[in-house]
Amino acid sequence: xxxxxxxxxxxxxxxxxxxxxxxxxxxxxxxxxxxxxxxxxxxxxxxxxxxxxxxxxxxxxxxxxxxxxxxxxxxxxxxxxxxxxxxxxxxxxxxxxxxxxxxxxxxxxxxxxxxxxxxxxxxxxxxxxxxxxxxxxxxxxxxxxxxxxxxxxxxxxxxxxxxxxxxxxxxxxxxxxxxxxxxxxxxxxxxxxxxxxxxxxxxxxxxxxxxxxxxxxxxxxxxxxxxxxxxxxxxxxxxxxxxxxxxxxxxxxxxxxxxxxxxxxxxxxxxxxxxxxxxxxxxxxxxxxxxxxxxxxxxxxxxxxxxxxxxxxxxxxxxxxxxxxxxxxxxxxxxxxxxxxxxxxxxxxxxxxxxxxxxxxxxxxxxxxxxxxxxxxxxxxxxxxxxxxxxxxxxxxxxxxxxxxxxxxxxxxxxxxxxxxxxxxxxxxxxxxxxxxxxxxxxxxxxxxxxxxxxxxxxxxxxxxxxxxxxxxxxxxxxxxxxxxxxxxxxxxxxxxxxxxxxxxxxxxxxxxxxxxxxxxxxxxxxxxxxxxxxxxxxxxxxxxxxxxxxxxxxxxxxxxxxxxxxxxxxxxxxxxxxxxxxxxxxxxxxxxxxxxxxxxxxxxxxxxxxxxxxxxxxxxxx
Numbered sequence: 001x002x003x004x005x006x007x008x009x010x011x012x013x014x015x016x017x018x019x020x021x022x023x024x025x026x027x028x029x030x031x032x033x034x035x036x037x038x039x040x041x042x043x044x045x046x047x048x049x050x051x052x053x054x055x056x057x058x059x060x061x062x063x064x065x066x067x068x069x070x071x072x073x074x075x076x077x078x079x080x081x082x083x084x085x086x087x088x089x090x091x092x093x094x095x096x097x098x099x100x101x102x103x104x105x106x107x108x109x110x111x112x113x114x115x116x117x118x119x120x121x122x123x124x125x126x127x128x129x130x131x132x133x134x135x136x137x138x139x140x141x142x143x144x145x146x147x148x149x150x151x152x153x154x155x156x157x158x159x160x161x162x163x164x165x166x167x168x169x170x171x172x173x174x175x176x177x178x179x180x181x182x183x184x185x186x187x188x189x190x191x192x193x194x195x196x197x198x199x200x201x202x203x204x205x206x207x208x209x210x211x212x213x214x215x216x217x218x219x220x221x222x223x224x225x226x227x228x229x230x231x232x233x234x235x236x237x238x239x240x241x242x243x244x245x246x247x248x249x250x251x252x253x254x255x256x257x258x259x260x261x262x263x264x265x266x267x268x269x270x271x272x273x274x275x276x277x278x279x280x281x282x283x284x285x286x287x288x289x290x291x292x293x294x295x296x297x298x299x300x301x302x303x304x305x306x307x308x309x310x311x312x313x314x315x316x317x318x319x320x321x322x323x324x325x326x327x328x329x330x331x332x333x334x335x336x337x338x339x340x341x342x343x344x345x346x347x348x349x350x351x352x353x354x355x356x357x358x359x360x361x362x363x364x365x366x367x368x369x370x371x372x373x374x375x376x377x378x379x380x381x382x383x384x385x386x387x388x389x390x391x392x393x394x395x396x397x398x399x400x401x402x403x404x405x406x407x408x409x410x411x412x413x414x415x416x417x418x419x420x421x422x423x424x425x426x427x428x429x430x431x432x433x434x435x436x437x438x439x440x441x442x443x444x445x446x447x448x449x450x451x452x453x454x455x456x457x458x459x460x461x462x463x464x465x466x467x468x469x470x471x472x473x474x475x476x477x478x479x480x481x482x483x484x485x486x487x488x489x490x491x492x493x494x495x496x497x498x499x500x501x502x503x504x505x506x507x508x509x510x511x512x513x514x515x516x517x518x519x520x521x522x523x524x525x526x527x528x529x530x531x532x533x534x535x536x537x538x539x540x541x542x543x544x545x546x547x548x549x550x551x552x553x554x555x556x557x558x559x560x561x562x563x564x565x566x567x568x569x570x571x572x573x574x575x576x577x578x579x580x581x582x583x584x585x586x587x588x589x590x591x592x593x594x595x596x597x598x599x600x601x602x603x604x605x606x607x608x609x610x611x612x613x614x615x616x617x618x619x620x621x622x623x
Contacts, residue, residue, distance in 0.1 A: 001421050002342075004372035004402055006227075009341050010206055012370060013229045016254060017204050024202035024231060025195050029183020031176065031208060032164070038175050040307040041182050043159060046275045050123065050131055051156040051214050057145035062214050063131050063153045066140050067119050072290045074112045081105050120271030128153040158211045160224075176210035181333060183207075184232045185304045189316055192234075199318055199329055200243065202233040206338070218289055220339045227338040234329040236320070237302065243332045244279050244299040251295055251334050252283055258367055260348050266291060276303035285344045294344055295336035302328040345370065349422065364422035365445055374401040374465045376418045380430040382407050390429045393439075393454060401465060419444055424465065427457070 018026050038044050050063040081104065086093045099105055115138070122130040132153045141148050159178050165171030177183065184191075184203045191203050206229045213224050235243045248267070256262055263286070270280040279299040284291040305328050309316040317326040349366045368374070377394050379386035387407060397403050404423065406414050411428060418426050428440040438451045441460075452460075 001372040005345070005366070005370060005422075006338060006342055008370045008372070009338060009345070010229070013336070013338075013341075014204070014206065017202075017229075017231055021202065023197060023200065024204055024233075025191060025197065027184060027187060027191060027203050027205050028207065029180065029187060029205060032174055033177065033182065033186065035173060035175065036311055037182050037186060037308070038159065038178075040311045041185075041304060042275045042307070043175075043178055044157075047159060047178060048155040048157050049214055050128060050153050052132065052135070052153045053151040054142040054145065054147055055149040055151060056147035057142045059142060059144050060214055061142075063128075063135060064119060064123065066135060067115065067131075067138070070138055070140055071112045071115055074108050074115075076290070078105055078108050078112075081108075116271055124272050126155075128155070156212075156214055158213065160210045160212050177208075178211050179209050179335075180205050180207045180228045180230050181232060181335070182304070184230070185308055185331075188234070188305060192318065199320065200233060200235045200239075202231050204229075204231040206230075218287075218292075220343050221287065221289075221292065223339060228335055229338055229341075230333065230335040232300075233332045233334075234318070235332060237327060237330050240299045240301065240330040240332055241279060244297065247332050247334055248281065248297050251297060251336075255283060255285075255294070258345070260344075264348065265294075268293070274298070276300045285340075287344065288347055292340075294340055295334065298333045298335070300331040300333050302330050304331065305329065361416055361419055363419040363444065366422035368424040368465050371422045371424050371465075372402060373404045373418075373421065373423045374425070374461065375403045376414075376423045376426045377403060377405050378411060378414050378426055378428050379407050380411060380428060384431065385434065386429050386431070389433060393427075393429075396454065396458065397461065401461065415442060415447075425460075 014026070018024050035044075038047075051060060052063040052066070053060050078099075081102065082095060082098065085098050085102070086095070099109070115134070118134055119131065122128075122134065129152070132150060135150060136148070139148060160176040162174050162176060163171040164174045184205055188203070191197075192201070195201075206227065208225065209228050210225050213222055216222050216224055233243060233247065252265065252267070255265055265286075266284050268282045268284050268291070270277075270282070273280055277298045278301050281297055282293040283295040283297070285294040305316050309328065315326075316328065318329050319326050345366060346364075349364045351363050351365060352360060353363060354360050366372075375397060377390050379390045390405065394403060394405065404418075406417065408414070415426055422444070424444050426442040426444075428442065430440065432451075433439045438453050440449050441452050441457065442449045
């Protein structure tokens with residue numbers, strides 16, 4: 001089950017990162033690479049952690065982790081104060097106001113911030129003596145022995161070394177890769193030219209990495225052999241900060257769509273930047289041992305490609321046909337640990353529940369699309385042709401999803417076993433099944449049971465379980481930030497409510513297309529629309545780059561025709577909107593010609609030259 005869960009996480013990430021982005025491709029690079037690769041990346045000279053030993057316990061620690069754990073205890077005290085205050089004040093409690101006005105909390109927060117700033121400054125200057133002084137000033141003791149007798153702090157390189165060659169005399173020194181990113185950078189031109197991608201585009205990879213950690217701990221959180229899921233996104237120089245912010249939003253949205261409490265996530269900006277970065281942050285998750293890094297987002301500048309170009313002597317540049325020149329792209333990176341994602345899902349999903357009858361159950365509420373086994377088929381008895389019937393209907397699902405068969409013990413015990421391993425649905429086949437082909441389906445989370453037919457079960461599997469870019473709502477809601485062409489349609493104020501057409505999902509929009517016999521329009525929507533977002537009376541649609549304005553205008557006209565409403569239609573290829581405010585904004589626009597002559601239009605068109613005004617209803621002169 002553990003392997004199945006890891007495989008499902010891999011597939012989930014790969015589909016949302018590669019399959020749903022037309023300008024991101026996958027790669028599988030080598031673990032062993034030329035030693036100069038790691039010289040160019042800075043790992044040989046700068047990939048170090050500060051190490052400190054306790055003289056009494058003989059235990060070894062990362063100095064920065066000792067300090068961070070001390071700060072985590074301060075943050076725990078702050079959380080305790082907030083919890084007590086929330087219970088005391090009830091619904092009227094204002095957390096932000098409490099944090100800013102409570103003197104004890106403010107003092108604790110100030111202390112934590114000062115400690116982290118001092119540590120970051122010392123590590124940046126490589127002032128290891130001050131790092132030790134900070135540990136002594138805070139009176140940090142060894143977690144094992146309680147001793148405060150520390151050695152000096154020294155740097156510890158994290159790369160694993162090995163040899164390549166037939167004999168020790170001629171062998172070449174090699175390193176196991178400490179990250180998967182460099183395999184992407186050295187293959188940048190191969191991938192870009194073979195896939196014919198234009199900037200901005202990304203290269204994604206899932207693979208093993210190896211780090212000689214000073215101390216591996218906290219179960220599988222920190223290991224010496226681990227698996228990374230990384231994507232390097234190549235952008236035009238000068239736009240990296242904008243893309244960095246977009247990917248921060250995108251990745252946080254991806255995590256939140258898992259369905260876990262949003263309070264378990266937070267951003268943590270790096271106090272000390274890596275040698276290659278001009279901006280960096282972590283998405284932290286609240287593990288049982290506190291908030292820790294789950295995913296890193298970094299603006300890596302052009303450091304990696306430029307370094308590889310200099311040391312290899314080969315040109316690693318992108319020719320921009322629009323600018324008619326070569327340049328080294330900048331890079332925005334997202335990197336998530338597969339093992340840490342596994343641990344986050346495991347720790348959040350496990351629950352011990354007390355039921356109404358006083359009994360307890362262990363349940364693993366893993367998101368349905370990631371669960372190791374999606375369905376459990378349970379014949380009520382081992383006889384009366386029930387096992388044979390069960391085996392028969394299992395054939396309809398075994399090629400689509402992971403399923404499990406269990407016929408041992410009472411049905412209640414079998415339910416509990418499936419709850420404990422996270423199976424979303426249990427299918428019970430009984431004697432009534434043989435009569436009318438219905439069976440009982442039991443929901444893992446609610447424990448509700450109802451009778452359904454095989455067709456209904458197939459539909460439920462398609463809609464709720466199968467990870468598919470069209471059918472799985474969790475993945476399809478992730479915003480595709482790589483596309484810049486979009487149409488925004490806003491409802492004017494003052495329209496009667498009964499005239500509005502309530503569109504609240506992409507499926508409903510497709511259904512309307514079908515009912516109106518707009519088959520071509522429906523096909524184009526399914527093929528080219530990446531995101532439809534509905535909020536109040538606003539519809540926002542993102543398209544693929546290859547769509548022309550005619551289709552967008554046609555869609556705008558159809559939406560206008562179906563609603564019978566007054567719409568403002570905005571078309572933009574760059575940031576911002578072109579919005580014509582009619583008679584409600586001191587300017588009466590009688591028709592398309594007068595609109596284009598208006599002062600407002602001329603001012604706006606100067607700001608957004610790529611936009612166009614659509615005549616939504618030329619027959620009515622008052623539009």
